Amino acid sequence: MPSRRTLALAAGALALAGAFLILTPAGRSVQFLLGGAMVNVGYRLQDHLASYDFAPEHEHHISPEQVWTEMLHQNELAAGVRRAFPRSARHPLVAMVVCMDARLDTVELTGDTRKYYYVVRTAGSVLEAKEAEMLELAVENGVKLIVLTTHTDCAAERAATSAELRRRFPALTAAVDARQLRVTELLQRPAIASRIAQGQLAVKRMCIDTATELLRPQ
Numbered sequence: 001m002p003s004r005r006t007l008a009l010a011a012g013a014l015a016l017a018g019a020f021l022i023l024t025p026a027g028r029s030v031q032f033l034l035g036g037a038m039v040n041v042g043y044r045l046q047d048h049l050a051s052y053d054f055a056p057e058h059e060h061h062i063s064p065e066q067v068w069t070e071m072l073h074q075n076e077l078a079a080g081v082r083r084a085f086p087r088s089a090r091h092p093l094v095a096m097v098v099c100m101d102a103r104l105d106t107v108e109l110t111g112d113t114r115k116y117y118y119v120v121r122t123a124g125s126v127l128e129a130k131e132a133e134m135l136e137l138a139v140e141n142g143v144k145l146i147v148l149t150t151h152t153d154c155a156a157e158r159a160a161t162s163a164e165l166r167r168r169f170p171a172l173t174a175a176v177d178a179r180q181l182r183v184t185e186l187l188q189r190p191a192i193a194s195r196i197a198q199g200q201l202a203v204k205r206m207c208i209d210t211a212t213e214l215l216r217p218q
């Protein structure tokens with residue numbers, strides 16, 4: 001049976017640790033790292049469950065309706081967790097444009113689950129007029145940083161270099177060709193250009209390493 005003194009010391013140590021975690025910048029940094037590590041534990045727990053739902057041995061035989069049923073089931077499970085543990089609403093400070101490639105996970109890429117990011121996902125990270133307008137709207141809503149990304153081993157970019165795929169997917173491959181032009185047009189939009197000139201907005205262009213999700217200069 002621990003003595004009163006031992007219990008009092010343990011309670012004091014816990015209170016100090018709690019105050020460190022909650023009240024100090026270093027403690028908040030530790031919480032952020034711990035949160036990220038625990039999310040990673042969650043990814044690891046799910047990662048190997050190939051036989052749980054879309055089983056590899058059935059994936060070529062599973063019907064679209066079976067896939068849909070499984071997706072609804074998983075959504076119910078996930079939404080149940082969300083109901084039990086509601087999340088804070090955040091005001092995004094960053095808007096990212098990312099290819100729709102399923103290997104890219106923007107939560108993993110940023111190491112941040114707090115919803116500080118607007119994420120526009122398009123095939124080949126291509127901007128059209130509507131995405132440019134959406135980015136401008138996001139900037140008007142308080143976004144201070146736009147990150148335009150491409151990524152290694154991009155199927156859309158590969159399609160743009162294949163004569164056969166260019167014939168089959170003319171709109172996609174033409175959009176990849178026009179990607180640089182669309183970025184230039186985005187930067188020339190008066191609302192974007194004036195904020196960049198005033199130091200209220202930064203626009204960065206990066207390439208995501210698909211294997212590691214590390215951002216590198218393009």
Ligand SMILES: [Zn+2]
Pocket residue numbers: 099100101123124125151153154155156157
């Ligand atoms: Zn891609």
